[in-house]
Amino acid sequence: MSDVRTITKRGGAPRLRADASRNRERIVAAAREAFVEYGAEVTLDQIARRAGVGNATMYRHFADRAELNRQVVLEVLDRVVDLAESAAADPDPFQALRRFVHGAAAERVGALCTTLSGDWQPIAEELVVRRTRLEQAVQALMDRARTAGLIRADVAPGDIVIALSQLTRPLPGTGCLALGRFAERHLDIFLDGLRAPARSVLPGPGATFEDLRPHP
Template sequence: MTTVSAKPAGQRLRADAERNRARIITAAREAIVEHGAEAPLDEIARRAGVGNATLYRNFSDRRELLHHVTLSVLTRVLEHAEAGLAEPDAFEGLSRFTHAAADERIGALCPMVSDHIDHDDPELERALLQLKAAAAELIARVHASGQLRADIGVGDYFLGVTQLTRPLPGTGCLDLDQFVHRHLQVFLDGLRAPATSVLPGRAASFEDLKRAD
């Protein structure tokens, strides 16, 4: 008779620790969307279903936690961009990425963590550069297909997505999330070629979206 060995205790502990860490990052992301970057750490631990000691064992302070939340979001959004690039139809790939990025709440998270992370951190810089490159490729691909109006730049696109997915201030606006994908579709329809209007000014680039020092 074959005996199935139990998983070693060390492996079980590592798996439990990884699950706890992932739950904390997910809970922090949700709390930041609702309450901002100063969301109480006690509340984040409660949402994650762990004790405060477990939270601090994984993340020494708020800054470290926000760092990993930001990395997690950038990584997931990059995966969505790569999935969009794999779509045979270029505009469908852009649409898929747009709606998926909205579900990651990039519009809500970007401004909330912008003052609480180290923008010179090489790990974050690398993740952001990868995402920018994938997004630029998405836009270039749709331009090349002739489906995107010629006066739209990658900065225009990202500015539109972040504005449409950013929660409005005030508790009376909390239920507007249900309309985000509807309005994003209107936005995407407006990006299609041929253009039905002339846009004022010039196309925005990533450089235009940089934080002011």
């Protein structure tokens, strides 16, 4: 069996060969699609077939399901963080926020929530780094829109996260794919509700990032 790793010319650090790297990327992409389409119970064999690789290739890259789940979560978080940070380049503060919300929804974060159970200790530090960047970027988007007088004063960043999770999660009995036709429509309804001036008084305080963190 050939090793999937080779040695870099500098420093002697191992890295994936180009073909092995492509296989790993295909597996992670296929896993994400399968989790969205079929839920957390999809098997590794199904994911391997979807990726167009053999079972042996799958297990060379990922020793078990938990390891694959963690990699999918990290890659999706990376894309969502990049979206939040790059959206700031839009000169219109509200459109910058809208761009992030729709981009993050396209990652189907709500449908992927079922993969977030289990032991995350092996990547706990990496999760914290990404979460911190995401929180800072989303806070900056909201602060900019609020300073411009474009969003109501009684909403908080956690409200955005909750809405993304709920509006990209399939309704019971409908299947994950059925929601895609309506997600963008309902996201715009939600975004219109953020606009200033406010047309209602919201009950209670807005959700903060601290409210959404797991507590012992």
